Amino acid sequence: QDYKASFICNRMWNLKGYAYLHFFNSIMCVCSSKADDSTTDAFKNNITLFTKILDSLLDGYDNRLRPGLGGETVILSIFVSSDHLIPLHVSLSPQEYTIDVFFRQSWKDERLKFHGPMNILRLNNLMASKIWTPDTFFHNGKKSVAHNMTMPNKLLRIMDNGTLLYTMRLTVQAECPMHLEDFPMDSHSCPLKFGSYAYTTTEVTYIWTRNASKSVEVAPDGSRLNQYDLLGQTVGKETIKSSTGEYTVMTAHFHLKRKIGYFVIQTYLPCIMTVILSQVSFWLNRESVPARTVFGELCGRVKAHCCQFDDFFTKVTLRFVDISLFQPATVFFFFEAHSIPLKTRISFLQKKERDSVVKKNNAYAVAVANYAPNVTKDATLPTISKGILDPGKVRTDKPANNKKTFNSVSKIDRMSRIMFPVLFGGFNLVYWVTYLNREPVIKGMVPSK
Known part of the structure; x- marks a missing residue:
């Protein structure tokens, strides 16, 4: 009888252990399901919040009008970087060169201020087509190509204070006046000139984002040219007058010296x-x-x-x-x-x-x-x-x-x-x-x- 009683007691303890284990497992499953539901809800809430912010920014926004119309002048900060100069192909006849650049423009639009849990909205080219963007063009450019494979190579960042960063990848074929008196030991300065096409200096003005030595950058392995050595680059700014007003022109010079070995x-x-x-x-x-x-x-x-x-x-x-x-x-x-x-x-x-x-x-x-x-x-x-x-x-x-x-x-x-x-x-x-x-x-x- 004692043996039977001890056996029954052990059996009862085992059943209680299994019951407790099952109970704890049930609690963990309920908690995890609630956590997943909360994560999904938070993700859905973020998407909804982003959508609401973008909709609110575009609500009543007219991309045909520049920021501060009738008031402040739009200040465009420019930064140009080149990973390679293609390899800055220079042609003597006609006198031109080709360069592949990442062209970065930054300005402030008070209409695009927002309040939310994030400070920066990282967007693609679809949003860029719905807001005002500068009409920058290259004065000495003969042919410019904006890369579109596999999608348009454009980037847009909107800060909560209304500051925008707009970046695109361009291949520019521009004129390069050459003086061949010292050929083949000649040196050349190939300019890249750009500015606004429609807006005068009272409406849109340009400045360099950084100082003269850092506003235009060339990657170290991007200046390995076939017939030239890249000596350096300089930047400048000038104002030109025309019958329609005064316009700001930004200039970047790439200084080249021909290799004599060939x-x-x-x-x-x-x-x-x-x-x-x-x-x-x-x-x-x-x-x-x-x-x-x-x-x-x-x-x-x-x-x-x-x-x-x-x-x-x-x-x-x-x-x-x-x-x-x-x-x-x-x-x-x-x-x-x-x-x-x-x-x-x-x-x-x-x-x-x-x-x-x-x-x-x-x-x-x-x-x-x-x-x-x-x-x-x-x-x-x-x-x-x-x-x-x-x-x-x-x-x-x-x-x-x-x-x-x-x-x-x-x-x-x-x-x-x-x-x-x-x-x-x-x-x-x-x-x-x-x-x-x-x-x-x-x-x-x-x-x-």
């Missing part, structure tokens, strides 16, 4: 090698007319290739090549005018003297045959005959004149071998020292980091 390989080295190749003919024998002609043709072909840019260096190097081509012609002229007629004269004199000797020998032989018994042998005749027949004296005199003529003509080559390299080297020294030490004519520039 042109050293494509232009300077070919021109320098052309001049060196044209001077090789100075070291050839003056009688090697075909070899000098071949060098002249090669120099002419290379010259046509490197004459791509009409700059000072190319013009001077081509003049060196032209003079180098005229130098062999000068040598050939003196060679033809003096050397060849001299050889002809020497051969003619030698032939004439041989004919005279032959005639004298024939006359002497006849006299000996007819009068041999009565004439004594003169020992001096063979010596005279030997002297007459021996052309040694002629050969001794004529090569001397020939050698003198060769020395007078070859002076041109000897002088050219020294004068041309010295002049060309001096020109290169002055040219590179002058151009590489020239500072870009860009004042007030903010260095690029």
